[in-house]
Amino acid sequence: MIEVSGLTVRFGGVTPLDGMDVKFESGTCGLIGPNGAGKTTFFNVLSGFVRPATGTVDAFGENLLKMAHFRRARWGVRRTFQTEQAIEELSIYDNVAMVHEQSKGSSGSRREETLESIDFVGIKSDPYAHVNTLGAGERRLVEVARAVVGKPKLVLLDEPAAGLPEEETEHLSNVIRKIPEHTGALTILVDHDMSLVSGCCETTAVLDFGKLISSGPTDQVLRDERVIRAYLGTEENV
Amino acid sequence: MESAGVKTADDTTANEGTAPEVGSRQSPRRPRIEPRSLVRPVVIAALVLLALLLIPSIFSLYYVDAWTQVAIYSIVTLGLGLLVGRVGMVSLGQGAVLALGAWVAARLLFATGLPYPLVLLFAGLITMVLGTLVGLPALRLSGLYLALITLMLAGAITVVLTTINFPNGGSGFTGYDGSTVHIPPIRRPSVATTDPAFFRYSMIVAIVMFVLVFFHIRGRPGRAWAAIRQSESAALAAGINTTFYKLWAFALASFVTGVAGGLVAGSFRYLNSLTFTTQDSITLLAVVLMGGAYSMTGAVIAAFLLKFLQALLNDWGVSPDWLTILFGIGVLQVLTTAPRGIVEQFPKDMARLGRLIAGLFRRRTPAAEPAE
Numbered sequence: 001m002i003e004v005s006g007l008t009v010r011f012g013g014v015t016p017l018d019g020m021d022v023k024f025e026s027g028t029c030g031l032i033g034p035n036g037a038g039k040t041t042f043f044n045v046l047s048g049f050v051r052p053a054t055g056t057v058d059a060f061g062e063n064l065l066k067m068a069h070f071r072r073a074r075w076g077v078r079r080t081f082q083t084e085q086a087i088e089e090l091s092i093y094d095n096v097a098m099v100h101e102q103s104k105g106s107s108g109s110r111r112e113e114t115l116e117s118i119d120f121v122g123i124k125s126d127p128y129a130h131v132n133t134l135g136a137g138e139r140r141l142v143e144v145a146r147a148v149v150g151k152p153k154l155v156l157l158d159e160p161a162a163g164l165p166e167e168e169t170e171h172l173s174n175v176i177r178k179i180p181e182h183t184g185a186l187t188i189l190v191d192h193d194m195s196l197v198s199g200c201c202e203t204t205a206v207l208d209f210g211k212l213i214s215s216g217p218t219d220q221v222l223r224d225e226r227v228i229r230a231y232l233g234t235e236e237n238v
Numbered sequence: 239m240e241s242a243g244v245k246t247a248d249d250t251t252a253n254e255g256t257a258p259e260v261g262s263r264q265s266p267r268r269p270r271i272e273p274r275s276l277v278r279p280v281v282i283a284a285l286v287l288l289a290l291l292l293i294p295s296i297f298s299l300y301y302v303d304a305w306t307q308v309a310i311y312s313i314v315t316l317g318l319g320l321l322v323g324r325v326g327m328v329s330l331g332q333g334a335v336l337a338l339g340a341w342v343a344a345r346l347l348f349a350t351g352l353p354y355p356l357v358l359l360f361a362g363l364i365t366m367v368l369g370t371l372v373g374l375p376a377l378r379l380s381g382l383y384l385a386l387i388t389l390m391l392a393g394a395i396t397v398v399l400t401t402i403n404f405p406n407g408g409s410g411f412t413g414y415d416g417s418t419v420h421i422p423p424i425r426r427p428s429v430a431t432t433d434p435a436f437f438r439y440s441m442i443v444a445i446v447m448f449v450l451v452f453f454h455i456r457g458r459p460g461r462a463w464a465a466i467r468q469s470e471s472a473a474l475a476a477g478i479n480t481t482f483y484k485l486w487a488f489a490l491a492s493f494v495t496g497v498a499g500g501l502v503a504g505s506f507r508y509l510n511s512l513t514f515t516t517q518d519s520i521t522l523l524a525v526v527l528m529g530g531a532y533s534m535t536g537a538v539i540a541a542f543l544l545k546f547l548q549a550l551l552n553d554w555g556v557s558p559d560w561l562t563i564l565f566g567i568g569v570l571q572v573l574t575t576a577p578r579g580i581v582e583q584f585p586k587d588m589a590r591l592g593r594l595i596a597g598l599f600r601r602r603t604p605a606a607e608p609a610e
Contacts, residue, residue, distance in 0.1 A: 070474050073474065102476060
């Protein structure tokens with residue numbers, strides 16, 4: 001479980017997160033909101049790339065904000081990026097092994113666990129193939145494999161389906177649905193594809209202008225009038 | 239998308255006939271060793287062996303010395319290529335780091351009777367500590383600013399070395415005696431006192447350094463460096479301590495450069511501040527870019543460009559200063575048309591030439607083509 005309270009981030013005059021309070025219990029949770037709502041900033045705070053002005057983040061009883069950024073990944077915070085970041089000059093195997101070898105764990109099972117997570121995400125190419133020979137869909141899967149290898153506690157997926165064709169999005173959604181059961185990690189999915197979010201997430205939280213405006217079971221949240229208004233724009237202001 | 243259609247031999251045996259199922263466990267696959275992947279190491283080993291055996295017997299002493307310089311400077315370009323190509327940190331201070339290694343080795347060789355390999359090891363280790371200090375700004379700076387700062391530090395080191403002078407058998411910390419008339423030469427290893435023997439010795443040390451760097455690149459640090467070069471945030475998100483691995487790269491590059499400095503001391507036998515100039519650091523970067531900063535073979539090509547061409551021009555009675563112009567044009571060419579350097583461009587050009595010749599040949603003998 002991860003509990004966020006009063007999280008505020010300021011960049012100069014901009015406040016992408018404005019006293020955000022949210023709780024993610026378990027399983028796969030959605031995090032949606034219009035562009036600029038603060039979703040990626042929230043992920044960056046959890047990864048340690050952005051230092052918040054105020055607020056606390058309690059993840060499984062740990063004060064996450066006190067941990068150095070690279071230690072968070074070792075501890076179990078894993079993520080993918082909006083723009084895919086598979087390391088081009090390494091093989092699929094090396095991309096995943098790189099994360100595993102930095103985390104704690106016995107080295108005997110390292111190789112097996114690395115290959116297992118490549119299988120889990122359903123990469124069909126040879127694990128020793130270079131990433132720069134792969135198509136966009138498999139490169140995304142390499143990133144997801146990096147996020148699930150070993151023992152992740154918190155998996156953050158930042159628009160993993162952006163730019164993918166329908167069949168690959170469907171495959172990805174099958175993978176995402178199985179992450180919590182397979183790894184035991186709490187998974188947070190940010191995406192603009194509502195069918196992906198409603199297909200993967202039992203619960204969803206909605207951000208708008210850096211504040212939580214709704215949260216609960218996904219189907220209820222998607223019917224919430226405040227959410228619809230946030231996505232369509234506030235008519236009162238027009 | 240094309241990836242959906244990509245199938246490998248592995249895959250057809252594991253998944254044939256069944257829809258790929260998410261989370262299905264397969265037995266862990268090991269990398270297959272294909273005969274084709276053995277060709278490269280075997281060819282490299284054969285070339286190295288040939289060079290070791292033949293160069294001293296077919297070249298004159300003048301050119302044997304040139305090859306010795308190529309062997310020594312390939313270690314330096316290897317270190318710089320590691321920083322620039324693998325980690326993406328541009329250092330213009332490696333020439334000064336080499337001078338430091340040479341100074342330390344010369345001091346140790348005059349002051350102690352330590353065996354030469356131990357002197358090389360200590361020169362490497364001491365230079366590693368000092369060279370890592372040169373790399374400290376890399377933790378905060380990158381690109382042009384890092385290049386500028388490392389260049390200034392190189393200048394500072396050169397000024398200090400010029401002031402205290404290189405050891406010439408004197409006493410005290412600096413080991414320099416300005417009043418001495420008879421300057422003893424710097425000691426060489428007892429097994430390699432002659433030039434051909436010293437060539438072989440330098441080459442073997444270079445091989446050891448290449449193997450050392452090879453295992454780093456293939457292992458955990460290599461993966462971390464590749465991640466840092468592409469995206470620091472991706473590296474951090476993978477749990478990589480970027481500060482630590484950047485310093486590790488500077489430490490390794492400084493270590494091998496320090497060892498190369500030790501070889502320079504034994505090869506030149508008399509060192510003075512003119513042996514190393516700040517300009518060397520800039521030329522080093524130029525040849526590393528031309529040879530190919532992303533590959534270890536590129537380091538050898540870079541050293542060849544730097545030292546063999548110099549010897550060749552000297553032999554022909556042309557001032558090696560012309561190389562500055564040649565390298566300038568070379569770097570321009572590499573940066574605009576072949577960012578991965580000669581090491582990748584040359585085989586491509588050769589293949590293109592081969593196809594061109596094959597095409598010409600085919601056109602001349604149209605009867606040889608099968609009728610449709």
